[in-house]
Amino acid sequence: MNYTLAVKDIINSVKKWRVWYNLALYDTKAKYQRTKLGPIWIVLVNLIFVGGISLVWSIIQHADIRSILPRFFSGFIVWQFLSSFVLEGCEVFTVEKKIIFNIPIEKFTFLLKNAVIQSVILLHNLAGFFIVMTLMGNWPNFYMLLFIPALILTLIAAIGISLILSFIAARFRDISPLIKSLMSVGMLVTPVLWDASQFGTKYYLVYINPFAIFLDLLRKPLLGQPIGMLELSLALMLTFVISGVAFMLFSRFRHRIIYWI
Amino acid sequence: MSKITLDKVNLHYPLYDLSANDFRLKLLKAATGGKIESGKDVTVHALNDISIEFNHGDRVAIVGGNGAGKSTFLRTVAGIYEPTSGQIKVEGNLSTLLDITLGMNDELSGAQNIFCMSYILGRTKKQIEERLTEIIEFSELGEFINLPVRTYSSGMRVRLAFSVISFLSSDILIIDEFFGAGDKGFIEKARAKMMELVTNSSILLFVSHSKELVYELCNKMLILEKGHVKEFGGIKEIGPKYFKEKKDKNES
Numbered sequence: 001m002n003y004t005l006a007v008k009d010i011i012n013s014v015k016k017w018r019v020w021y022n023l024a025l026y027d028t029k030a031k032y033q034r035t036k037l038g039p040i041w042i043v044l045v046n047l048i049f050v051g052g053i054s055l056v057w058s059i060i061q062h063a064d065i066r067s068i069l070p071r072f073f074s075g076f077i078v079w080q081f082l083s084s085f086v087l088e089g090c091e092v093f094t095v096e097k098k099i100i101f102n103i104p105i106e107k108f109t110f111l112l113k114n115a116v117i118q119s120v121i122l123l124h125n126l127a128g129f130f131i132v133m134t135l136m137g138n139w140p141n142f143y144m145l146l147f148i149p150a151l152i153l154t155l156i157a158a159i160g161i162s163l164i165l166s167f168i169a170a171r172f173r174d175i176s177p178l179i180k181s182l183m184s185v186g187m188l189v190t191p192v193l194w195d196a197s198q199f200g201t202k203y204y205l206v207y208i209n210p211f212a213i214f215l216d217l218l219r220k221p222l223l224g225q226p227i228g229m230l231e232l233s234l235a236l237m238l239t240f241v242i243s244g245v246a247f248m249l250f251s252r253f254r255h256r257i258i259y260w261i
Numbered sequence: 262m263s264k265i266t267l268d269k270v271n272l273h274y275p276l277y278d279l280s281a282n283d284f285r286l287k288l289l290k291a292a293t294g295g296k297i298e299s300g301k302d303v304t305v306h307a308l309n310d311i312s313i314e315f316n317h318g319d320r321v322a323i324v325g326g327n328g329a330g331k332s333t334f335l336r337t338v339a340g341i342y343e344p345t346s347g348q349i350k351v352e353g354n355l356s357t358l359l360d361i362t363l364g365m366n367d368e369l370s371g372a373q374n375i376f377c378m379s380y381i382l383g384r385t386k387k388q389i390e391e392r393l394t395e396i397i398e399f400s401e402l403g404e405f406i407n408l409p410v411r412t413y414s415s416g417m418r419v420r421l422a423f424s425v426i427s428f429l430s431s432d433i434l435i436i437d438e439f440f441g442a443g444d445k446g447f448i449e450k451a452r453a454k455m456m457e458l459v460t461n462s463s464i465l466l467f468v469s470h471s472k473e474l475v476y477e478l479c480n481k482m483l484i485l486e487k488g489h490v491k492e493f494g495g496i497k498e499i500g501p502k503y504f505k506e507k508k509d510k511n512e513s
Contacts, residue, residue, distance in 0.1 A: 022380040023364075030368040033409065099381065102360040104340035171277070255343035259275050 006251035013106035020109045024116035042121055043128035050076050057193065070133060074222040075192040077125035078215055082158065083183055084118045089162030090169035090176040097261045107254050111159050111166070119155070129222065140224065147221035154214050157239040160246035167249050170260040190215060204230065210238055263353030263432040263463035265315040265338060270347035272308035272337055272488075307333040308344070309488040320465040322475040322496060324503060325485035331468045332437060334485060335359065338466060339435050353432030353463060356382070360437075361422040371406040371413070371421050372397070378425045392428050399454070400424035401447070416444050423447075427454045434462045438469040472504050 013020070032038040050073045057072070058065040092110050099105060130140070169175040187193075189209060196206040196216075206212045207230070216231040307330050315321060323331050336342050338349060339357045364381040365374055375396055379389045397406050400420045410418065459465050459478055469475050475482070475496070482499050484491040492499050 016383060018380055018385060019383060022377065026366065026369060026373065026377040026380075029373070030366045033368040098360065099363060101336075101341065102363050103357050103381070104355070105381075256275075258342060260277065 003251050006247065006254055009106045009250075009254060010108045013108035013112060016106065016109065017112075019105070020113035021116055024113045024120065027113075028117060028120055039120070039124050042124050046073075046077060046080070046125055047128060047132070053193065066136060070136070070138060070223060071195075071219075072193055073129055073132065074219045075215060077122065077129060078218045078222070079187055079190060079192045079211070080125070081118055081122045081218075082154075082211055082214055083186060084121070085114070085158040085162045086165060086179060087183055088114055088118065089165040090179055092162055092166035093170045093257050094166075094261050100258055100261060107257055108250070111163050114162055115155060115159050118158075126222075138224075143224050143226050144221050146227055147218065150217045150221055150227065153235060153239055154218055157214065157235070157242050160239070160242035163246040164242070164249055167253055167257070167260075170257060171253075186211060207231070207234055213238060262317050264317065264350075265352070265433065265464060266348075266350040267311050267313050267338070268348040268350075270308055270311045270337065270344045270349060271306070272333060272342055273345045274305040274307045274333070274342075276303045276305065307488050308337060311347070311488075311490055313483070313490060313493060315464050315466070317463045319481050320459065320479045321467065321481045321483050322479035322500075323466060323468045323483045323485065324470075324475070325491070328487075329485040330488040331485055332359075333488075335435050335437060335466055335468055351433065355433040355435065356429050356431035358426055358429075358434065358436045361426055362418060363422075365410060365418065365422060367411040368409055370409055371400070371402055374410055374421060375425055378422070382426070382429065396424045396428055399427065399450075416447070420447055423451050423454075427451070427458060429458065430461060432463045433466075434458065434464070435466045436468070438467075438471065438474075476500065 028039065032041065035041060037044065050069070054065055054069040054072050057063075058068050061068070092114050093100065093107070096110050100107075100110075133140075165175070165179065169179070190211045191206055192215065196203045196212070199206055213231050213234045217227060217235045220227050220231075311334070323334060325331055333342065335357070336359070337344055338351070339355060339359075340349075340351070341357070364378040366377060369377060372393075375393065376386075376389055400406070400423075402417060402421060405413065405417065410421070413421070456478070465478065467475070467478055469478075479496050481494065482496045482503065483493045484499065484503055492503075
């Protein structure tokens with residue numbers, strides 16, 4: 001295992017931020033090149049989805065849509081953010097085959113690039129969320145500032161997870177379809193639409209699902225609520241473990257990626 | 262002063278998802294002529310104990326049959342493959358021209374692609390902007406530069422790609438043959454630009470099948486065979502013999 005080379009790869013890729021930052025922006029640009037609305041589509045699609053589901057849910061639950069929409073909207077965009085690191089994470093290296101084969105480049109670059117792409121989408125969604133919140137008369141409060149440190153912690157864990165999955169999925173090609181099918185039930189077992197309190201006294205069981213931990217970590221500040229000690233400590237612990245595993249994998253297999261893709 | 266030193270470099274190239282009795286494997290063995298070792302994992306011993314030194318002023322043509330390890334050699338020196346054992350020391354900054362359309366995105370315009378492709382090569386926005394008019398002019402794309410690359414002909418793509426990479430300046434150039442596409446006039450122009458690039462560099466490693474190009478650009482020759490160094494020396498000394506043998510082989 002070569003830890004020095006792995007650390008060097010990470011440091012150098014951070015230093016060459018222009019590469020991943022610009023690649024991410026141009027990739028996003030290219031995706032919406034021929035559309036009139038561009039990335040605003042991301043927001044619109046989500047607005048329609050979230051609005052529709054909230055409406056139906058409010059009728060089924062005999063609840064006020066005003067209490068359901070903010071929670072579901074924030075939960076859904078955070079869920080999209082988290083799940084994209086898992087889904088897109090699997091492809092991080094396989095889609096960059098051409099670049100990896102033809103120029104010497106730090107491997108960590110591609111994980112950072114993916115993180116920028118997902119963050120850009122999240123920012124668009126957040127803009128949509130805050131516009132809707134303002135229209136509904138929910139004004140921001142100071143707890144919302146907690147979103148920034150929560151996002152940083154989540155990004156560390158998310159980059160770690162995408163690293164682990166990108167390695168495994170590149171080497172074992174059956175993993176990617178497996179994960180895609182697992183993620184399609186993911187949102188239903190994560191308290192995006194429903195609430196952990198519906199588990200009653202066993203509400204903590206929800207946190208067996210790591211998505212639930214980071215979901216609450218990011219969603220509570222968005223809703224203007226303080227972050228609980230339970231999800232914060234669990235998130236810190238998980239981030240620590242994930243980064244550790246990711247770093248070990250990176251040190252051990254970084255140079256073999258090229259043979260797997 | 263640039264310098265490249267390889268010390269007992271070995272590269273084992275694993276092939277995954279092939280079973281040892283696989284038909285595809287036999288096909289591969291026949292096609293590459295390389296040495297394939299089958300154990301639990303199938304590996305190709307692509308570079309075999311290579312020790313060699315390149316110094317300032319060396320313009321090396323790397324030749325050999327199919328599967329001799331030419332491209333693998335270039336990629337290992339460039340740091341794209343990490344050797345299984347042995348040491349590689351590179352002094353000076355290094356650029357690879359292995360695939361010129363690298364990073365080209367069909368949906369983006371020619372101008373956007375100039376930025377995108379240059380960023381991959383590690384250039385800053387300022388550096389790109391300084392060269393932008395020069396690059397566009399060299400590409401001869403005119404108004405097309407603002408249209409998406411998907412509307413380009415293959416010749417136009419090559420022109421765009423070559424214009425981007427040709428404004429590199431680097432101590433060490435690692436080039437895999439890429440001429441051929443593009444119209445005749447542009448090939449001539451591209452050649453002249455290549456000469457300029459090579460003249461400004463300190464070391465050139467060049468893989469090519471073209472005798473003419475090799476004599477034009479290089480002063481040394483490295484002959485690889487099944488991952489070994491078969492011969493290394495001045496192109497005037499070993500070049501004629503190599504090309505004669507190659508010609509005889511093709512005729513027989």
